[in-house]
Amino acid sequence: MATRVLVVDDAKFMRHLLKNILSEIGCEVVGEAADGNEACTKYEELSPDVVTMDIVMPNVSGIEALKKIRSMDSEAKVVMITAIDQREPLMEALKLGAVDYVVKPFEKERVEEALQRVAAG
Numbered sequence: 074m075a076t077r078v079l080v081v082d083d084a085k086f087m088r089h090l091l092k093n094i095l096s097e098i099g100c101e102v103v104g105e106a107a108d109g110n111e112a113c114t115k116y117e118e119l120s121p122d123v124v125t126m127d128i129v130m131p132n133v134s135g136i137e138a139l140k141k142i143r144s145m146d147s148e149a150k151v152v153m154i155t156a157i158d159q160r161e162p163l164m165e166a167l168k169l170g171a172v173d174y175v176v177k178p179f180e181k182e183r184v185e186e187a188l189q190r191v192a193a194g
Contacts, residue, residue, distance in 0.1 A: 075101040076192055079121040081112040081138065082154060083130040087177070091125055091154070091184070098185045109133025113141045116149070123191050124151045125175070128162050136166055143170045150191045154179070 078100045082088045085107070092102045104119045106112040110133045116124060124142065128135040135153060142149045153166045153174040163174055173187040 075099055076188060077101050077103045077119070077122045078188075079103060079112065079115055079119060079124045080105045081107075081109075081115075081124060081130075081135065082127040083107050084127075087127070087154070091179070094179070094181045094184045095125075095188070097181065098188065100188060109135060109138030109141070112138045113145070116142050117145065122150065123188065124149065125154055126151050126166075126171070127154045128159050128166065129156070134162075136162055136169070139166055139169050139171060152187050152191060 078095050080088050080091050080102055088105045095102050103121050104115045106115045108130045126135040126139060139151050151171045153163060153171045154177060155163045155174055156177050172191050175183050175187050
């Protein structure tokens with residue numbers, strides 16, 4: 074069965090790019106969200122296997138959304154999407170329970186590697 078993924082990024086272009094990569098590697102994109110609030114709502118609604126979560130977003134950041142999702146579901150698997158200069162928030166996200174991260178601009182191979190790592194536990 075395909076890994077069910079919720080894609081969260083405030084940039085529509087990035088969501089589109091990530092959805093294409095995920096589809097190519099055999100994942101099922103079950104939903105998308107443009108900010109942390111929407112991510113939490115969609116997580117409850119869709120119960121995805123994995124969330125790809127941008128760190129920097131308007132309204133509610135990826136870090137805040139990660140905290141909320143992990144408080145709703147301590148087993149939630151969240152892969153952070155980060156720009157190269159976001160080291161400190163990334164370290165915080167990993168401490169809060171993010172399972173992996175992918176740096177923008179991302180490559181198909183790195184996204185696939187992160188999803189495989191998550192699937193393997």
